Amino acid sequence: MTHRNAPLTELGRLRLARCVIDDGWPLRRAAERFQVSPTTAARWADRYRQHGVEAMTDRSSRPHHSPTRTPTRTERRIIKIRVLHRWGPARIAYLLGLNPSTVHRVLTRYKLARLRWLDRTTGTPIRRYEHDNPGDLVHVDIKKLGNIPDGGGARVVGQKLGRANRARSVNKTLDSSGRGHLGYSYLHNAIDDHSRLAYTEILADERKETAVGFWRRAQKFFSTNGITVRRVLTDNGPCYRSKPWAEAMTAAAITHKRTRPYRPQTNGKVERFNRTLVDEWAYARPYRSEAERRAAFTQWLHTYNHHRGHTALGGHPPASRVPNLTGQHT
Template sequence: MHTHANARLTQRGRLRLVSQHLNHHRSLAELAAEAGISLRCAYKWLARYRSGGAAALVDRRSGRRSQRRTLDPQQLQQAVEFRHQRLHLRHIARLLAAPFSTVARVLNLLGLGRLRNLEPKPPVQRYEREHPGDLIHIDVKKLARFRKVGHRITGNRRQGRSAGVGYDRVHVAIDDATRLAYVEVLADEQQATAIGFLSRAVAWFNGHGMELPPSDVGQRSRIPLTQLCQGLQSPWPQAHPHQALHAPHQRQSRTVHPDPLQGMGLCDGLPELPGTRQLAAALPLDL
């Protein structure tokens, strides 16, 4: 038997309850009150007795009666080898004398459910310019403003919040070959702001001995900067938005983020800066 510790009736008590009702015609409500169980529980044992006899009055296990089948280690190895030979799942099931559903479930868990998963991954299309000025990466990083120092300095999470103060946009332009960067912290990333930033960035790069480069820009700045580059007679490459090694500006932007203090060299001076405006003015923007 698998009777739990809080059971009011054992198998013998349940059999006595059922026999008193069937043989002596006593009501189930009266018998349930004597046994200290509910009327619903009494009807449950009566229904089980009528369906399976005295053997049905034993407590049932909570686990499932039948467990789903799986493959033994040898069958699993053979299934993987057959799949790498690009055999169909039904063909593999026939060779292993195993159910199709079992073979499909096991191979799906291994990532071999689709034949396209067996194809070798295409090589990553990487690009890297050798000469300074050949390609300029442009993007915008959004940083939250703050009025006071946060909990990483004060240690108090309740008093370091600066809700509703908005965001600053870090406009970044980085040369692909030299990683020379021009950065401005601006209030927005609208068309006029982006055009003005690109104009100043082009003049700054030209002042460092570079010719006017083409621009590889993020998705947000594409429309206004396209118009500006047409006016500057600058070629405009159509870079894929998910091309590999497309984000040196994102790695560079982490050095101007307020969170990694060691990367900024502001561990001692940050508590004296009351807000984002003073912090932006203190940043070394020529990276």
């Protein structure tokens, strides 16, 4: 394929060659007429003379002979190790005594999928999908986080002071060893499959009544922003297999689907949101208390929905796919 600034297309090359070969034009005259150098005019004229019209197309720049190319036997070993063990270039190179860049070139040459595109258990490519409209599918899941003691935990202030802060925490309950337990926070998350718009609440447990209450508020949030939820996908947690959850789904005319057991990849969008939430909010900076961390959550969620570029959306935030989202341009 010619680049956009090329003076000659395939048709232009043919016209130039015919002027020289068929009509007997001098090379310099033909080169001047088609705004190219005499050398270029000679090249296309020679190709036309030897091979005809078919020679006017671009040829591959690949050399006819590559004496330094990796031997075929070594390439086969690289591919075999990749397929059987699903190792990366660096590990394969260490085993075979090669340079990692060499292994990477071989894997690229044979178009082997990147490891992050493969299911680690089966080695088959992960099937990715995205529904066409907001509300066609909403992913729901729960992320469990340990609470932070007042004054900061051991990761922030060190083991000694962290234990003292834990002991002074007003929410502690002592176990048999005398250690204080601060409890956990349960983040109930709902992610729209098409837009990646997220609704999250930090709640005290993951019981069925709590999950149902969260979903009713999440559905109201999506409805307020013009999204009619048609299907919901969850894992096989007890709260999602309960009768109250089934009744809530039926009352709202929503189809409830559950993932296959031990296959969290099926609910991958909300699992990925959980990781983003942990990296960019929960452990993003050294919080001095659980209250401080929770106070930062509302602003983070607003930023995620309205301003943070999402790689799956071409660098645009989820709000860009929900035109009537409240506060989209704030």
